[in-house]
Amino acid sequence: xxxxxxxxxxxxxxxxxxxxxxxxxxxxxxxxxxxxxxxxxxxxxxxxxxxxxxxxxxxxxxxxxxxxxxxxxxxxxxxxxxxxxxxxxxxxxxxxxxxxxxxxxxxxxxxxxxxx
Amino acid sequence: xxxxxxxxxxxxxxxxxxxxxxxxxxxxxxxxxxxxxxxxxxxxxxxxxxxxxxxxxxxxxxxxxxxxxxxxxxxxxxxxxxxxxxxxxxxxxxxxxxxxxxxxxxxxxxxxxxxxx
Numbered sequence: 001x002x003x004x005x006x007x008x009x010x011x012x013x014x015x016x017x018x019x020x021x022x023x024x025x026x027x028x029x030x031x032x033x034x035x036x037x038x039x040x041x042x043x044x045x046x047x048x049x050x051x052x053x054x055x056x057x058x059x060x061x062x063x064x065x066x067x068x069x070x071x072x073x074x075x076x077x078x079x080x081x082x083x084x085x086x087x088x089x090x091x092x093x094x095x096x097x098x099x100x101x102x103x104x105x106x107x108x109x110x111x112x113x114x115x116x
Numbered sequence: 117x118x119x120x121x122x123x124x125x126x127x128x129x130x131x132x133x134x135x136x137x138x139x140x141x142x143x144x145x146x147x148x149x150x151x152x153x154x155x156x157x158x159x160x161x162x163x164x165x166x167x168x169x170x171x172x173x174x175x176x177x178x179x180x181x182x183x184x185x186x187x188x189x190x191x192x193x194x195x196x197x198x199x200x201x202x203x204x205x206x207x208x209x210x211x212x213x214x215x216x217x218x219x220x221x222x223x224x225x226x227x228x229x230x231x232x233x
Contacts, residue, residue: 034221043207044161044223091159095221104151105221107161 003027004096006108013084014116021079021111023094029074030096034105035067038091050077084115118143120210120224128230129198137193137227139208145169150184150191151209151221161207167191198231205229 003026013019023033032051036044048064050056050071058064066088068080077096081088091112095105119142129135141150152164165175167184175182179196195202208224 041228043225046220046222049220093159093161104163104166106163107153109158109160112159 002106004108010112012114018082023077025096032097033077034095036093118222122224124227126228139191145212149211153207156204
């Protein structure tokens with residue numbers, strides 16, 4: 001159990017366009033979902049945390065107007081990269097957490113974004 | 117502030133050798149969780165273990181074992197009789213969350229393990 005999917009797995013877009021990435025918890029209700037970014041050969045950096053039905057909490061240095069997060073239901077969160085630029089090219093990973101504190105986060109397979 | 121250090125950036129071993137991946141963490145909380153994740157070349161994170169700060173018992177799962185030592189703030193991971201399929205990046209992570217409504221997981225920089233046939 002505790003499977004998280006992401007769609008698309010890979011996307012290539014032109015500079016200036018917007019890209020939406022979906023994160024779904026398939027067999028559990030994710031009270032909280034997290035979005036991470038991972039540049040090549042680097043670690044995962046938390047971008048934002050979202051709770052269903054409320055605004056996302058962004059980490060310092062992450063532009064909330066550029067990375068729009070919507071957590072519309074207990075099984076779906078979306079990340080929209082607006083006006084994408086080549087420096088936004090990265091591996092984006094989401095995770096879902098079932099309950100409150102101390103529950104393990106389950107990670108999606110990631111989405112590789114390439115901005116030309 | 118939380119911090120996770122994995123001093124070994126890259127390790128190469130020959131198949132069937134044992135290998136230990138080091139993890140040292142910093143936290144002011146007395147209640148926290150530690151994790152190890154594996155990230156194969158495909159990119160998907162694979163959960164390996166979660167250990168809470170009150171449980172210092174070492175754990176063994178097949179060829180994997182973990183040594184948690186609060187006195188040295190370390191949570192080391194050993195792979196016995198390594199195999200080529202163990203080649204991946206391994207992340208140690210820390211979460212403090214008992215007091216908040218959600219957990220923020222801080223990842224270490226990762227150790228890239230290459231097992232040579």
